[in-house]
Amino acid sequence: MQLFETKGTPNARRVHIFMAEKGIDLPRVQVNLRAGENIAEPFKSKNPIGRIPVLELDDGTCLSESVAICRYLEGLHPQPPLFGTTAQSAAVIEMWNRRAEINFLMSVAMAFRNISGFFKDREKISKEWGEISQEVAADVLPVFDAQLGKTEYLAGAELSIADITLAVAYDFANAVKVQIPNDLPNINRWHKMLSERPSFSAA
């Protein structure tokens, strides 16, 4: 089994933190996004969508999508559970992970791609949409702050994949200059707590 990834990207970091929480180590192969290795062979046969990370299994199956990779690793290494253990806890974690991803991380990522033009050699960009995405990302943060005023971690009393997604997206948002609102006391409390976990420095 080996992991194809690009160090320093938010999605590689999500998988690193997940693996560190589980105590999993895997051989890793770096893919150079800037040079377009992700949209050329041999990588493209591993993921026709051209995104990292990809986990190649021993039977040749290639898994892409960070959450699919993490879910597979959870199946192999169930402890500590990061996807929930009952129908209800699994659904609540899936809900918060998706909110963090769809309503925040994706807006941050669209702000990055459309403002920085990092991939403008290979995709059409809209600066107007990048700026809208920056605002949309900032505007949703109070929803997470309110939840973190009620629960220790994003989806309840225990760390889950939803925390990993939100924290990675939050750090990325800072890096791409999303205007984080000042008044997010619960996110601040939670972010400090997570930053102290060794897994969050995994690279």
Add this chain to the structure above:
Amino acid sequence: MQLFETKGTPNARRVHIFMAEKGIDLPRVQVNLRAGENIAEPFKSKNPIGRIPVLELDDGTCLSESVAICRYLEGLHPQPPLFGTTAQSAAVIEMWNRRAEINFLMSVAMAFRNISGFFKDREKISKEWGEISQEVAADVLPVFDAQLGKTEYLAGAELSIADITLAVAYDFANAVKVQIPNDLPNINRWHKMLSERPSFSAA
């Protein structure tokens, strides 16, 4: 348990098809998106993100995000399995469901929102981004066509949630005038096969 939804929307349809495949029936409450019921109380307390559908459980827990709702229903009604039964099949299904969702459905949805201006009373739109999204949606379809040349259903030999997501998004793409490429023989074969299932007419 009751389901808050808006008939005719792609995400309501995803849950309807999933329930029909499982033989599940639930009381449903219609939420009027046009009138903004989804961004006002009492709905907003059920989902602060303001999106439908929401499944309210008997203990008052509110689950939003179509896939989280489906995953919960899978826990209650495991047969037929639509999320996989092994670590590997679950991960492959998650991968294809996410590709269908992130790389296709979301582009179709952004084309709809930014071109039609359906929600322009409550969100900023960019016509430029809508048109880019229309192209991005069309451009990814050959990836699904290639996969459906290798497997009966999107994630393998059995129907899964990934088929439901792709098929609903595909029908929505037609409705919002995404230029579907002509040469998609495998998608055509698969779409015809799914359209004949009674669940795909569930409303």
